Amino acid sequence: MNNQILNPSLHGYEIHHDTCFGCGKENPIGLGADFTFDDQSGEVKFTYNFKKLFNGAPNFVHGGILSTVLDEAMGALCFHLGYIVMTDTMSFKFHKATPVQQEHLIRAWPVKKAKRKVILECELTSTDGQVLYVKGEGAFHILPPRFFSDKLTGGKIAVASELLAVNKLKRAHLFDRISNT
Known part of the structure; x- marks a missing residue:
């Protein structure tokens, strides 16, 4: 690459390909979510407004879409942490039906790093954090660098690596604040 200093990523699309369902800016049917990393809290933290076309029951977000956005948030956090x-x-525990066409706060944070796994938690709440809609957890396999290819990055492999x-x-x-095994 060139000699400029590279800053850590702040947005999911900086690493993923442009047609990614979660963060791709060139995917007309995707979520188009930002998956922003918050340096102060050490977590992925962003607001998101689910479109009406993501209905499950009328006026409420489909559970599969909720699961997808939270999976993507946790996965993006892993990339932001360098994995x-x-x-x-x-x-996931679905506490309340999540309304469409309203801003929500999505967060994902690291819990533990094991030898070949990263364990995370996530939640989807009202923007003020007062109403909990979904809480979840996930385990993610850390893959060796050979899996990081042009296919994953859409040709951004040099920058993404x-x-x-x-x-x-x-x-x-950030892992100093949590238990390591």
């Missing part, structure tokens, strides 16, 4: 991952397991290295270096301290 190439694949979802291993996820579970360096960005992952910078993310891991600059954010390694």
